[in-house]
Amino acid sequence: MRTAGESHGPCLTTLIEGMPAGVTVDTDFIDAELARRQQGYGRGARQRIESDHVQVTAGVRRGLTTGAPIVLSIANKDSRLDDAVRTPPIHRPRPGHADLAGCMKWLTDDCRNTLERASARETAARVAGCALVRCLLREFEIEAFGFVRGAIDAWSTVQVTRDGWQALRAARDASEVACPDAAISAEIIQHIHYAKVEKDTVGGLCEVHVFGVPPGLGTCVASDERLDARIAGAVMGIQAFKSVEIGLGRAVTERFGSQVHDPIHLDRTRSHESHLGFERATNNAGGIEGGMTNGMPVVVKGGMKPISTLLRGLPSVDLQTGGDARSDYERSDISAVAAASVVMENVVAFEIARAFLEKHGGDTMDEVHAQFDSWRRLAMPSSGA
Numbered sequence: 478m479r480t481a482g483e484s485h486g487p488c489l490t491t492l493i494e495g496m497p498a499g500v501t502v503d504t505d506f507i508d509a510e511l512a513r514r515q516q517g518y519g520r521g522a523r524q525r526i527e528s529d530h531v532q533v534t535a536g537v538r539r540g541l542t543t544g545a546p547i548v549l550s551i552a553n554k555d556s557r558l559d560d561a562v563r564t565p566p567i568h569r570p571r572p573g574h575a576d577l578a579g580c581m582k583w584l585t586d587d588c589r590n591t592l593e594r595a596s597a598r599e600t601a602a603r604v605a606g607c608a609l610v611r612c613l614l615r616e617f618e619i620e621a622f623g624f625v626r627g628a629i630d631a632w633s634t635v636q637v638t639r640d641g642w643q644a645l646r647a648a649r650d651a652s653e654v655a656c657p658d659a660a661i662s663a664e665i666i667q668h669i670h671y672a673k674v675e676k677d678t679v680g681g682l683c684e685v686h687v688f689g690v691p692p693g694l695g696t697c698v699a700s701d702e703r704l705d706a707r708i709a710g711a712v713m714g715i716q717a718f719k720s721v722e723i724g725l726g727r728a729v730t731e732r733f734g735s736q737v738h739d740p741i742h743l744d745r746t747r748s749h750e751s752h753l754g755f756e757r758a759t760n761n762a763g764g765i766e767g768g769m770t771n772g773m774p775v776v777v778k779g780g781m782k783p784i785s786t787l788l789r790g791l792p793s794v795d796l797q798t799g800g801d802a803r804s805d806y807e808r809s810d811i812s813a814v815a816a817a818s819v820v821m822e823n824v825v826a827f828e829i830a831r832a833f834l835e836k837h838g839g840d841t842m843d844e845v846h847a848q849f850d851s852w853r854r855l856a857m858p859s860s861g862a
């Protein structure tokens with residue numbers, strides 16, 4: 478998948494290759510994900526201008542993928558890239574943003590081109606593409622759930638389980654910061670409100686659980702094709718993300734092996750489930766061992782830094798004069814962590830879908846279903862009889 482488009486250009490574009498023919502494309506679902514991405518306490522004025530809506534311009538006929546490359550488009554209502562007055566050059570780079578590094582890379586003292594492409598506006602295109610690919614996952618009852626775990630000093634201890642996550646999804650959707658824990662949600666909102674008063678910004682920790690993932694996706698044979706490596710790359714590829722963890726993550730360093738590794742148990746009465754009956758009482762591995770799914774839910778955490786555009790500015794340099802200056806301010810968000818959790822949910826689901834098609838792919842959905850069913854039969858543990 479590739480995206481193109483500037484934050485204030487005419488539109489954002491997504492190109493998706495490799496989808497089998499016959500996937501039912503649910504544009505209402507894609508638009509609902511786009512709407513979720515626009516929400517959240519602390520979002521900036523841009524979200525009141527835009528009402529993101531996907532247009533499918535290639536690769537889909539009568540609601541079904543054809544097997545050809547798919548092109549999606551989202552119009553930018555705030556399109557003004559060539560208007561030198563409304564979209565002026567930016568000479569005072571924002572610490573934390575791509576501004577300075579981009580000026581060094583493209584040999585200019587105007588940060589405009591860099592910030593237009595580096596902007597998290599691009600994530601609308603990514604969410605649209607990933608949400609389309611999730612239409613395939615839904616046929617195999619693979620579902621992703623992303624939320625905000627916490628920010629600053631407000632941390633939820635909510636447990637996400639196979640049986641309980643749908644109730645948490647409702648609680649998340651009722652929260653203005655996508656946090657299913659009402660008390661913590663209120664605390665995060667307070668932090669964002671404080672940041673608004675102080676002309677400051679807030680990041681946060683997002684978490685994604687993917688349910689119904691069959692074992693054996695990904696590989697241990699090539700380091701860059703390990704599923705955890707790909708998921709980590711996808712999460713770190715989201716604007717403003719500075720950390721990624723699978724399962725227990727960094728906390729594995731604080732425990733002995735016996736307290737980390739998830740004992741295996743076979744429950745033959747549950748062999749019809751996606752994990753084929755291979756149960757684990759714990760899921761510290763986050764559903765991935767040796768770069769492959771093990772049948773447990775895939776669990777990923779991603780840390781987002783506070784938005785780097787501060788209303789009060791930060792110490793910087795004027796690239797035209799070389800003198801000290803406060804960084805430029807362009808309209809921005811106080812916090813976009815709720816939106817980031819939507820982006821993360823979608824990019825993680827996309828990596829699962831990519832690995833799923835590598836293992837079970839075919840030119841048509843009929844072939845994908847047939848291959849998946851035959852793999853299930855072969856993978857089922859023998860009865861030993």
Ligand code: EPS
Nearest residue numbers: 484521523595596597598784808809810
């Ligand atoms: C965003 C749109 C942008 C920013 C934000 C994300 O709109 P504008 O720059 O026109 O206000 O609100 O981008 C950034 C935080 C950033 O640093 O670039 C969006 O649609 O998500």
